[in-house]
Amino acid sequence: MNTAPVLTLEDRLKLLRWARQAIEAAVRGEAQMEIPKVELTEALRAPHGAFVTIKKQGELRGCIGKMDFERPLWENLISAAVASALEDPRFPPVEPDELSQIRLEISVLEPPVPLARVEDFDAQRHGIIIQKGYRHGLLLPKVAQEYGWDARKTLETVCWKAGLPEQAWREPGAQLQIFEAFDFAEPVG
Secondary structure, eight states, rough: OOOOOOOOOOHHHHHHHHHHHHHHHHHTTTTOOOOGGGGGGGHHHSOOOEEEEEETEEEEEEEEEEETTTTTHHHHHHHHHHHHTTTHHHHHHOOGGGGEEEEEEHHHHHHOEEEEOOOOOOOOTEEEEEEEEEEEEEEEEEHHHHHHHOHHHHHHHHHHHHOTTGGGGTTTTOEEEEEEEEEEOOOOO
């Protein structure tokens, strides 16, 4: 698997700032800002998926990603940020009075690759995607890291998230893919 893009501290700060600005504009019903082309480094133009996780008082408030590996990272990021705030079906849309209480986390994703042998899945390093029929689910690597899950628990949870039985990952027709992600966040407090 490839390694994550080389994002400088400046690149990471830009992505965090742009994600927050996109969310604030969308929540307030304002027009999205234009990203100055001069601010787009090679790493920000590179095709990478992006997830934006919104937390409020340490609890999940929204998390959606865009995995269009034909689009540049910065475009996937803006799209994921707005979707996380307004379109996560698990939560009502973020309200303007919540904006000062939310904290953003960004995951930059490498393209997923098929998991040839389940023994090769490292839950502390890899994100996991399951697809079986029309159902699919995804867990970022940081989820298993945060909860201390092993591979089996992570596989069972991604099945549950996809609306499949916990052991569906063992069944014929289940397709598993893994990916790596580079995570960073706004400071706490």
